[in-house]
Amino acid sequence: MGDTEATDLRAVLPRLMQLGNLMNRSGLGERAMKRIGADLDRPGLSIILALHMTGKAMRVGEIAERMQVAGPHVTRHLHVLEKRRLVRGLADPDDRRARLVELTADGAEIADRYVTTLLGWFGDALSGWAPEDRRTFYDLLLRFTDDLAAFLSATAGED
DSSP states (O other), X not given: OOHHHHHHHHHHHHXXXXXXXXXXXXXXXXXXXXXXXXXXXXXXXXXXXXXXXXXXXXXXXXXXXXXXXXXXXXXXXXXXXXXXXXXXXXXXXXXXXXXXXXXXXXXXXXXXXXXXXHHHHHHHHTTTSOHHHHHHHHHHHHHHHHHHXXXXXXXXXXX
């Protein structure tokens, strides 16, 4: 890494940390759940959002991988979500021994309202930006997130 690049990254680091703090400590997720009247814990919401974002039924292991947690953690929370009729289990047509999980209509409705609320807030925060600035931001954020995830995955065992 060159001196200029290191200087640029050093200047950006406080903003990345600030963004992480804003996303984690502002209670954004809890505020959105309160706004939509959803009574879910974070893991339950994460499961519902994982299913919502993929738009398909998934195995417990796939959900756990997306959440970056162990399978038993997901299974525990799935029982609560099933009792509340927000998700349902079904047999995997490709492997009868495996189980798939899908959103119910109620679960999908909660996920949709949550995402719509967040997107509304993000849209409001960016409302003063020119359309081309928003597009550049979205493109670069997607690229950065993908590249960082790939790097962290490739170097996971090097600590």
